[in-house]
Amino acid sequence: MLYYAEPVSKLIEELSKLPGVGPKTAQRLAFFLLRQSRSDAVALARAIVDAHDKTKYCSSCMNLTERDPCRFCCDEQRDQSLICVVEDPRDVVAIEKTRDYHGLYHVLHGSLSPMEGIGPEQLKIKELMSRLSSPHLREVIVASNPTVEGEATAAYLARLIKPMGLKVTRIAHGLPVGGDLEYADQVTLLRALEGRREL
Amino acid sequence: MLYYAEPVSKLIEELSKLPGVGPKTAQRLAFFLLRQSRSDAVALARAIVDAHDKTKYCSSCMNLTERDPCRFCCDEQRDQSLICVVEDPRDVVAIEKTRDYHGLYHVLHGSLSPMEGIGPEQLKIKELMSRLSSPHLREVIVASNPTVEGEATAAYLARLIKPMGLKVTRIAHGLPVGGDLEYADQVTLLRALEGRREL
Numbered sequence: 001m002l003y004y005a006e007p008v009s010k011l012i013e014e015l016s017k018l019p020g021v022g023p024k025t026a027q028r029l030a031f032f033l034l035r036q037s038r039s040d041a042v043a044l045a046r047a048i049v050d051a052h053d054k055t056k057y058c059s060s061c062m063n064l065t066e067r068d069p070c071r072f073c074c075d076e077q078r079d080q081s082l083i084c085v086v087e088d089p090r091d092v093v094a095i096e097k098t099r100d101y102h103g104l105y106h107v108l109h110g111s112l113s114p115m116e117g118i119g120p121e122q123l124k125i126k127e128l129m130s131r132l133s134s135p136h137l138r139e140v141i142v143a144s145n146p147t148v149e150g151e152a153t154a155a156y157l158a159r160l161i162k163p164m165g166l167k168v169t170r171i172a173h174g175l176p177v178g179g180d181l182e183y184a185d186q187v188t189l190l191r192a193l194e195g196r197r198e199l
Numbered sequence: 200m201l202y203y204a205e206p207v208s209k210l211i212e213e214l215s216k217l218p219g220v221g222p223k224t225a226q227r228l229a230f231f232l233l234r235q236s237r238s239d240a241v242a243l244a245r246a247i248v249d250a251h252d253k254t255k256y257c258s259s260c261m262n263l264t265e266r267d268p269c270r271f272c273c274d275e276q277r278d279q280s281l282i283c284v285v286e287d288p289r290d291v292v293a294i295e296k297t298r299d300y301h302g303l304y305h306v307l308h309g310s311l312s313p314m315e316g317i318g319p320e321q322l323k324i325k326e327l328m329s330r331l332s333s334p335h336l337r338e339v340i341v342a343s344n345p346t347v348e349g350e351a352t353a354a355y356l357a358r359l360i361k362p363m364g365l366k367v368t369r370i371a372h373g374l375p376v377g378g379d380l381e382y383a384d385q386v387t388l389l390r391a392l393e394g395r396r397e398l
Binding site: 003004005006007008010011013014015017018019020025027028029030031032033034038040041042043044045046047048049050051052053054055064065066070088089090092093096097 | 202203204205206207209210212213214216217218219224226227228229230231232233237239240241242243244245246247248249250251252253254263264265269287288289291292295296
C-alpha cells in the first residue's frame with residue numbers, strides 16, 4: 001500500500017472492506033475506477049451515499065423504501081389477508097419474481113442466532129406483532145431461510161402467533177426444481193418425502 | 200431491479216459496472232453497504248472521488264501521484280542511469296516490492312494493441328522519448344507484460360531507442376519460481392531454455 005499515491009492507497013483500503021474483495025481485487029477495482037471518467041466515479045460515489053440517505057424502513061413492513069409506507073403496504077390491490085415474513089429485503093424481491101404472491105410482506109432483518117447474539121429484540125418481531133391485529137389478516141407465511149437459524153425463527157414466530165388465532169404456515173422444503181435426487185442431501189430428501197402430496 | 204427502492208436499484212446498477220461484479224454480487228455489495236454505518240459508506244464514496252481528484256500523472260514518469268514530480272522522480276538517491284518502462288502503475292508497485300530495483304520508472308498506461316486501436320500515440324511513448332536525452336541515462340529496461348501486446352511494445356521501443364545509443368533490455372522470460380516444469384507451457388519452456396545461464 002505504501003507504494004501507491006495516498007488517495008489510491010486509501011481507495012484500495014476502503015474497497016478491501018467489501019465482502020469477498022481481497023487486496024488484489026481491491027487494486028483491480030481501484031484502477032478500474034481511476035480509468036473511468038470522473039463523472040462515472042462520482043455516479044458510483046453518489047449512489048452509495050444516496051442509498052443510505054434516501055431509503056428508510058417502511059414503518060409497517062420494515063422493508064427498505066423511499067417513501068413511507070412502502071409501495072407494497074400502500075397497494076390496496078394486494079391481498080391484505082396474507083403477510084409473508086422474510087429475513088431480508090432481497091427475499092422480498094425473490095418472492096416478487098415468482099409473480100404469484102400478492103399478499104403483504106414483513107422483513108425481520110435477520111434470523112434468531114444466539115451464537116451471534118441475535119435475539120427477538122434484534123429482529124423486527126415487535127413490529128410484526130403490532131400488525132397482527134389487522135381485521136383483514138388471516139394467515140402469516142413464514143419464509144425465513146431453510147437454515148438452523150431460519151427454522152428457529154419460524155418455530156419462535158409460530159409459538160408467538162398461533163395463540164392469536166391466526167394461521168401460521170411455513171414454505172415447503174423439498175427438492176429444488178431441476179435438481180437431482182442422487183445429489184440431494186439426506187435432510188432435504190427426508191423433508192421432500194415428508195412433504196409428499198397426492199397426485 | 201424494478202422491485203427495489205429506487206436508490207437501492209441505482210446503487211446495484213452502479214456496482215454492476217465494476218469488473219467481475221455480476222448482478223448477484225452487486226446486490227450483495229449494495230446490501231452490505233446499506234448495513235454499514237453512514238460514515239463508512241461516505242468514507243468509500245469519498246475515497247472514490249478523492250482518488251480521481253487528488254491524483255494526477257507525474258509529468259516526468261507518468262505514474263499516478265499526488266504531487267508532481269512523483270516521489271520516485273524526486274528521489275535523488277535512486278539510480279538516474281536506469282529507466283524501467285512498465286504498462287501500468289500497479290507494475291511499479293510489483294517491481295518496488297522486489298526491493299532490488301532502485302532506478303527510475305516510466306508508465307506507458309497500456310501496450311500496443313492494433314486490435315483495440317491502441318497505437319503509439321495512445322501510450323506515453325512521446326513522454327518517454329523526451330526523457331532519453333538525460334545525460335545520466337544509460338539503460339532502458341522494458342518490463343511490459345510477457346503478452347503478445349507487451350512483446351510488440353517492447354520490440355517497438357527497442358527499435359525507437361537503440362539508435363539513440365542507449366542500452367535497451369527486456370526482463371527475462373522463464374519458469375516462475377516455485378513452478379513445475381511439467382505444467383509449464385511450451386513457449387515459456389522454450390524461452391527458459393533460450394535464456395539459460397551458466398552456473
